[in-house]
Amino acid sequence: MRILFAAAECAPMIKAGGMGDVVGSLPPALARLGHDVRLIMPGYSKLWSKLTISEEPIWRAQTMGTEFAVYETKHPGNGITVYLVGHPVFDPERIYGGEDEDWRFTFFASAAAEFAWNVWKPQVLHCHDWHTGMIPVWMHQDPEISTVFTIHNLKYQGPWRWKLDRITWCPWYMQGDHTMAAALLYAERVNAVSPTYSEEIRTSEYGEKLDGLLNFVSGKLRGILNGIDLDAWNPETDRALPATFSADDLSGKSVCKRVLQERMGLDIREDAFVLGMVSRLVDQKGVDLLLQVADRLLAYTDTQIVVLGTGDRGLESGLWQLASRHAGRCSVFLTYDDDLSRLIYAGSDAFLMPSRFEPCGISQLYAMRYGSVPVVRKVGGLVDTVPPHNPAEASGTGFCFDRFEPVDFFTALVRAWEAYRHRDSWQALQKRGMQQDYSWDRSAIDYDAMYRDVCGLKEPTPDAAMVEQFSQGQAADPSRPEDDGQNAAFAAVTAPSGPSRNPLNRLFGRRAG
Numbered sequence: 001m002r003i004l005f006a007a008a009e010c011a012p013m014i015k016a017g018g019m020g021d022v023v024g025s026l027p028p029a030l031a032r033l034g035h036d037v038r039l040i041m042p043g044y045s046k047l048w049s050k051l052t053i054s055e056e057p058i059w060r061a062q063t064m065g066t067e068f069a070v071y072e073t074k075h076p077g078n079g080i081t082v083y084l085v086g087h088p089v090f091d092p093e094r095i096y097g098g099e100d101e102d103w104r105f106t107f108f109a110s111a112a113a114e115f116a117w118n119v120w121k122p123q124v125l126h127c128h129d130w131h132t133g134m135i136p137v138w139m140h141q142d143p144e145i146s147t148v149f150t151i152h153n154l155k156y157q158g159p160w161r162w163k164l165d166r167i168t169w170c171p172w173y174m175q176g177d178h179t180m181a182a183a184l185l186y187a188e189r190v191n192a193v194s195p196t197y198s199e200e201i202r203t204s205e206y207g208e209k210l211d212g213l214l215n216f217v218s219g220k221l222r223g224i225l226n227g228i229d230l231d232a233w234n235p236e237t238d239r240a241l242p243a244t245f246s247a248d249d250l251s252g253k254s255v256c257k258r259v260l261q262e263r264m265g266l267d268i269r270e271d272a273f274v275l276g277m278v279s280r281l282v283d284q285k286g287v288d289l290l291l292q293v294a295d296r297l298l299a300y301t302d303t304q305i306v307v308l309g310t311g312d313r314g315l316e317s318g319l320w321q322l323a324s325r326h327a328g329r330c331s332v333f334l335t336y337d338d339d340l341s342r343l344i345y346a347g348s349d350a351f352l353m354p355s356r357f358e359p360c361g362i363s364q365l366y367a368m369r370y371g372s373v374p375v376v377r378k379v380g381g382l383v384d385t386v387p388p389h390n391p392a393e394a395s396g397t398g399f400c401f402d403r404f405e406p407v408d409f410f411t412a413l414v415r416a417w418e419a420y421r422h423r424d425s426w427q428a429l430q431k432r433g434m435q436q437d438y439s440w441d442r443s444a445i446d447y448d449a450m451y452r453d454v455c456g457l458k459e460p461t462p463d464a465a466m467v468e469q470f471s472q473g474q475a476a477d478p479s480r481p482e483d484d485g486q487n488a489a490f491a492a493v494t495a496p497s498g499p500s501r502n503p504l505n506r507l508f509g510r511r512a513g
Contacts, residue, residue, distance in 0.1 A: 001451060003030060004122035005039040006112045008095065008105060008131040012077065012338070013050050014041070016095050017280065018226065018362045019128055019152040022193070025229045028078035029444035035451075038120065040112045042104070043071060043084035045091045051076060057086060059119050063110040064168055070115055077232070083120075085111045102159035105131035106168050106179070113138045116145060124148060124451050130158030133183035137174050140186045140461070146454045149187035153359055154180070154201050154208045155284070160477040175467045177474070181210060184217055185462045188454045191222040193360035194381030198223030206357055206380075212470040220459065222450060225384055226360040227440035228369065235370050235434075240339040241346050245371070247434040250427060253346060253371050260347030263340070264306045264331035273303045273420050275413075276348030276372060278341045278363055281311030281319070281334075286354030286377065291318045292406040293413065298326050301417050305330045306344055308337065345370035350399075350416050354409045358382050364398070368433030373426075374398035375416050377409075385438065389419065389429055397433040 009015050011024035027037040047053070057069035069086040089104050098104075109132045116125055116139075126148045127135045136147040158179030164170050176182035184190055192198035198221055200206040202214045214221065231237075235253075236246045242259045245252030254270060261268050279285045290305075297303050305326075307319055319332040333340065345351070351367035353376040360381030364374040373389075376382040378400045389396035399419075401412040420426050474480060 001035045001124065001455060002120075002122040003027075003035050003037045003124045003126060003451060004112075004116055004120065005037065005126045005128070006109070006132040006135060007039065007041055007128040008108070010039060010041055010075070010082070013047055013075075014044055014095060017152070018193070018360060021228070021362050022150070022152070022226055023128060024075070024077070025227065025232075025440045026444065026447065027075075027080045029227075029440035030447060031078075031080065032441070033444060033448050035448070038081040038083065038122075039075070040070075040083040040085065040115060042090045042108050043086040044095065046093060047073075047084060051082075053084065058083075059115065061111070061114050061118070063114050064107050066107070068107075068111050070111070070119070083115065085115075087111075102163060103167050106134060106159065106164065108132075109134045110138075110168055117142070121145065123455050126150065127183065127187070128152060130156055130179045130183070133158055133179035134164070134168065135183075136187035137171060137182050138169075140171070140173065140458070143458060146457055147187045148189045148191065148450065148454060149183045151190065151192045151197075151201070151359070154206075154210060155357075157181070157208070157210075160474055160480065162474045162477065162480055173461050175462055175464055176213075177472050177476070181213055181470075184210070184213055185467065186459065187220075188457050188459050189220050189222060189450055190217060191224050191450065193224065193226045194384045195223035195225065196383040197357075197359045197380040200357070200380060209472060209476075210470075213467075216466065216470060222446075224446045224450070225381065225438075225443055226362060226365075227438050227443040228362060228365045230369070230439045233366055233369050235346055238342060238346070240342045242343075245346075247371075247431045250371060250430065256343060256346040257349070258347075260306065260343050261304070263343065264333070265328070266304050266306070266331055267328040269302070269304075271302070273301065273350070273417050274348045275303060275305045275350050275352055275375075276344040276367070277305070277307045277309070277352040278344055279307075279309045279311075279353075281307075281309045281315045283312070283315075284356050284358075285311075286352075286356055286404070286409070287311075287315045287319070289354045289404070289406055289409045290352060291315070291322060293410040294322055294330065295325070297410065297413055297417075298329050301414075303329075303413075303417060306348065307332045308335070308341055308344055310334050310336060342370070345372055348372045349420055350375050353377070353382060354401075354404075355379055355382065356404055361385065365436075365438045368397055368436055369438075371430040371434050373416065373429055373433060375412050376400055377404060378402050385436075391419070391425055394425075394428060395432075397429070397436060 007023040009020035011020040059070045071084045160178040243252035243255035351372040358380035386398040387396045388400040401408040
């Protein structure tokens with residue numbers, strides 16, 4: 001089967017979150033099942049220094065009133081064919097953010113659709129998050145291409161319809177308040193990145209105001225758990241570690257712990273209980289909970305805390321102040337460093353993920369793989385991957401808490417700290433986590449079944465009256481200018497000029513505008 005992935009990230013070249021890990025690891029697992037899998041992504045400027053890319057593009061075209069070129073290269077780790085959409089809008093170093101973010105990714109989605117129609121036509125086009133959300137809409141009346149849309153994070157929903165009307169082609173049949181809603185309506189299958197998250201997003205607590213629409217399309221909603229690359233993340237062979245180890249021989253982990261303490265400026269103590277955190281420093285990840293309980297935890301236990309990540313300035317400042325109050329006990333590196341992250345997974349005794357919500361989570365899988373016991377909130381994919389430790393039955397792989405409250409998180413930390421005192425049972429707990437199979441090969445079987453189920457299938461056009469029940473209205477978009485004159489000015493700047501190159505326009509004889 002011909003499968004084309006369209007995504008804004010792909011590890012290890014360009015990664016900001018879990019989507020990058022999925023897009024970098026799932027295609028080779030699918031290829032091992034016999035599929036021809038390829039990827040199209042934005043041609044970020046930094047990729048030209050990381051990959052071997054041909055000087056001449058394989059294709060040139062125009063969409064949304066501007067020209068673009070497509071270059072071909074190979075994934076440096078797995079050899080999967082990668083197509084890069086080249087355009088000056090992708091020259092800045094950033095992946096996300098900026099005033100042009102909505103236009104940039106809508107343009108990328110449009111270029112990817114043109115490529116699929118005209119150059120390499122897949123049987124299934126697998127779209128990831130709102131950045132590619134318009135593709136299922138455009139493919140809706142193409143009988144040869146079926147679409148799958150994966151929700152990595154429902155919180156980010158893309159531009160609203162009023163803005164889409166001004167920057168790109170919105171078909172006459174299109175419904176939905178914004179890019180994310182449209183993708184949910186028009187993709188042949190929608191999947192979330194864990195079974196529990198697929199259920200949670202159908203509730204008002206986690207549905208980000210899309211719970212009604214998600215219940216409406218629940219018949220095509222699936223939940224498939226993410227995996228990890230067991231070869232790339234293997235403590236027995238990881239060259240980034242000062243010493244390797246395995247579930248059968250954990251001696252190298254103590255070496256990693258000592259080196260981690262040295263690298264992070266902590267007191268060198270073998271018996272200290274080291275907590276690690278590698279994360280985007282945002283509210284979703286529960287960093288504020290850590291800030292509320294850390295002083296008390298450090299005051300009453302021999303715990304040490306190490307944090308690696310970047311994000312919200314307020315949370316970064318709070319972590320810096322915490323580290324300054326507890327020199328030698330708490331260390332914070334406000335950056336992203338792959339080698340250091342691996343050292344934290346290998347050198348820490350326990351790993352923190354007190355998330356507000358967590359679609360799947362990858363870090364807890366890495367942590368267990370490297371013998372670091374996760375302390376997590378029972379939410380999303382953390383429920384599916386971290387069964388609670390039960391010492392009486394010698395079962396479970398981590399420590400869990402229910403409510404997003406400091407007292408609940410603190411209680412879970414104290415339970416983990418007390419369990420660490422019992423070294424034999426603690427090592428058994430570590431080994432259970434290290435022996436879990438969260439490989440992509442397992443998840444790929446579920447994706448394979450979904451692709452086969454959807455190939456050649458086209459969903460009927462949603463009933464407008466039914467969809468209208470779940471609409472918030474365009475006035476609900478906080479970014480929409482209130483003044484009509486501002487809207488007119490925005491339209492004048494962003495409206496595409498010249499004839500549309502969209503094949504459906506040509507097929508049905510429609511004119512742009």
